[in-house]
Amino acid sequence: MKIAPTPRPSIVVTALLGVVLLAGCSLLPTAVGGGSGTMGGGRGMMGNRVTAPGPGRPGFIAGTPQAPRVIDIVAGPGDTFNPSEVTVAPGETIAFAVTAVGPAVPHEFKVGPADVVAVDGDAPEIAGIGMMQTKTLTYPLDGPGPYAFACHEPGHYEAGMRGTITLVG
Numbered sequence: 225m226k227i228a229p230t231p232r233p234s235i236v237v238t239a240l241l242g243v244v245l246l247a248g249c250s251l252l253p254t255a256v257g258g259g260s261g262t263m264g265g266g267r268g269m270m271g272n273r274v275t276a277p278g279p280g281r282p283g284f285i286a287g288t289p290q291a292p293r294v295i296d297i298v299a300g301p302g303d304t305f306n307p308s309e310v311t312v313a314p315g316e317t318i319a320f321a322v323t324a325v326g327p328a329v330p331h332e333f334k335v336g337p338a339d340v341v342a343v344d345g346d347a348p349e350i351a352g353i354g355m356m357q358t359k360t361l362t363y364p365l366d367g368p369g370p371y372a373f374a375c376h377e378p379g380h381y382e383a384g385m386r387g388t389i390t391l392v393g
Contacts, residue, residue: 301326303383338372
């Protein structure tokens with residue numbers, strides 16, 4: 225008994241399938257914060273979580289106290305935040321998921337009114353974020369702003385480890 229060979233897809237069919245897959249990936253939502261700091265086509269550095277679109281983008285849903293919108297922030301390498309600029313809607317509640325990367329130097333994440341954050345004043349913060357550790361801080365942006373975030377570990381703020389939050393909408 226003769227067995228018929230298994231048919232193989234043609235090169236054209238395989239190439240066409242690749243184009244369709246790539247086109248589909250480009251339709252994924254961009255990074256939170258309206259596209260600032262996008263890493264990997266809409267996927268954050270925190271695994272395979274597809275981040276929500278920011279204000280003014282199709283599919284945007286504002287974060288609420290019951291369901292905050294997550295914004296991934298990478299602390300490091302060095303004394304940097306990525307992204308260092310995020311965009312939110314006025315009144316939105318955001319869960320900042322902060323992950324420290326790079327050398328084994330702890331970071332902190334303080335968020336609130338820009339003038340308070342700049343002088344390391346009394347604002348919500350996450351202290352002692354160790355290397356490859358993620359901690360989350362949920363914050364309601366319910367005032368007029370401006371808002372900011374920063375790390376005040378010794379020398380970090382002075383080296384530029386700070387970011388801005390822009391209210392849009």
